[in-house]
Amino acid sequence: MPTDPGGKSPGSLEVADLRAGYGKTLILDGISFSVPAGGRLALLGRNGVGKTTTLATLVGQTTRHGGGIRLDGVELGGMSSSARAAAGLGYVPQTRDIFKSLTVEENLVTGLKGRPRCALEEAYTLFPRLGERRRNGGGDLSGGEQQMLSVARALLGKPTVLLLDEPLEGLAPVICDTLMAALSGLDMTVVLVEQQVDRALEFADRVVFLDRGRVVHAGPAAQARTDTALLERHLGVVLAA
Numbered sequence: 001m002p003t004d005p006g007g008k009s010p011g012s013l014e015v016a017d018l019r020a021g022y023g024k025t026l027i028l029d030g031i032s033f034s035v036p037a038g039g040r041l042a043l044l045g046r047n048g049v050g051k052t053t054t055l056a057t058l059v060g061q062t063t064r065h066g067g068g069i070r071l072d073g074v075e076l077g078g079m080s081s082s083a084r085a086a087a088g089l090g091y092v093p094q095t096r097d098i099f100k101s102l103t104v105e106e107n108l109v110t111g112l113k114g115r116p117r118c119a120l121e122e123a124y125t126l127f128p129r130l131g132e133r134r135r136n137g138g139g140d141l142s143g144g145e146q147q148m149l150s151v152a153r154a155l156l157g158k159p160t161v162l163l164l165d166e167p168l169e170g171l172a173p174v175i176c177d178t179l180m181a182a183l184s185g186l187d188m189t190v191v192l193v194e195q196q197v198d199r200a201l202e203f204a205d206r207v208v209f210l211d212r213g214r215v216v217h218a219g220p221a222a223q224a225r226t227d228t229a230l231l232e233r234h235l236g237v238v239l240a241a
Ligand SMILES: Nc1ncnc2c1ncn2[C@@H]1O[C@H](COP(=O)(O)OP(=O)(O)OP(=O)(O)O)[C@@H](O)[C@H]1O
Pocket: 022, 025, 027, 045, 046, 047, 048, 049, 050, 051, 052, 053, 054
């Protein structure tokens, strides 16, 4: 992991009493959580509880009504989305943020943010499939390849915190394995929203459950995996033993 001049690893995220929504409609009603540099947080909850809104608020795509978002002690709340990206937030939205009319390589170039073109090799090393398909159009890729492209493009910007919104949605189990293996090798802070609870809890070290725009539980992911009452209460699921 890169270190700052003071020798501390970057990527410490602190969200304090965040209140946000769409226009005047409040969805997040005072959310607080923190992730240390290099930590992995799973953000879970039933449909419509505000998980996507939380990530969208972190990157400045909603209306913030109050509260703070600090990255390595720097308040991001008043910044534009592009300034937050420059500060270190990388975002992979649920919609897979790729340009379908551009080739794989052209898509990746848009993620370079001023870095030299040779940095594209990082993406092809992480996902060799993208290297094989570098001249194919983004719209011609399978769902899994599009997701790899979306993740790789976000990583090329060298974020210190990666925000992932349901990266496994609609993907075959073998592609989910490939993606999770790549994500598990990353050396950065990650906030993961995911419906595949077992995979999310295996990946994460901490978990936060949301319900109706509030944090209703926060704790170690390993403990949550075996707490059937907790999972049933907040998600309505029971994991296979
Ligand atoms: N653009 C929008 N304008 C107004 N309301 C919205 C908008 N996007 C989401 N909402 C509302 O905000 C609430 C939270 O939605 P959000 O997408 O954050 O939930 P979620 O936990 O990510 O759900 P899911 O698991 O279904 O993706 C829902 O009631 C939703 O209808």
